[in-house]
Amino acid sequence: MNAPVVIGAPAKLNLYLHVLGRRADGYHDLDSLVAFATPHDAITVTPADGWRLTIDGEFKSALRDTVDDQANMVLRAARLLADHLGRRDGADIRLRKMLPIAAGLGGGSADGAALLLALCRMWQVDMPLPDLAKLALPLGADLPVCLASRTVFMAGIGEQIQAAPETPPLGVVLVNPGCALSTAAVFGRWDGRPAPLARPSYRPNDPVSLIDVLKTCRNDLTAPAIALAPVIADVLSAIEDAPGLLLARLSGSGPTCFGLFADGAAAQTAAERIAARQLKWWVRAGRLIRGREDVLEH
16 A cells, blocks of 8 residues: 555543552552543655655644654654564654643643554554553553544553543643643642542433533542643633633543533534633543544544
């Protein structure tokens, strides 16, 4: 296959995130309901003899555009899959980086997951998703859930995934104040009080049922994140002031926060209002999606 393959990398949202405890290996066991939203990065791959990465998009300057950068999730994922399959050819990779870096949206993991799926399609490799997730887990705990890009319950460090009831296409506003947060630093501030396993039940595609359930849950990393970046409290307050808000919450370890609204129009109105008042913040409107194909895939 010589035609370019394009795969979307949607933003990951932790609709709730409970920390169950710290493990002996230093990681934390989690309980989370994960959904995905339309704001996204995108990966394009074209067959080539070697590896070449180019980066464009709003946040290009935040990443190094070089194949020598071993810390880059996309290149690490590419080499991991090529080694696993015994491939000696490579690809021209284009990353369109539209999501903020270190933002609590799973951006790096979403990009790595999209790259793996794009290479499998380009090389016509039929690798079951669970096998691909197992292969990718050493790259990052969010890789398995980002490979699925569907609403799931997530447990363990991220490797345990269970299908969740479908979420309705609620409107979403994402707000990032322009600062990056280290996931390790936020977890380091966690108060050490383990939460019980929640796994709440809600009716599929029922916004009232979903919001009622989410209001009984929380993000246990909110206080630690605010301690490191107090502006997060201002972000949450700005979202909470938006007309029609159903729920406001920090996503992941932050600093991005999100608001849920009845539909995309309400979310767009809220986003415009917040952006007009906070010109330096990154603000985007979108909606929850049912799968990666709702964003970009052809």
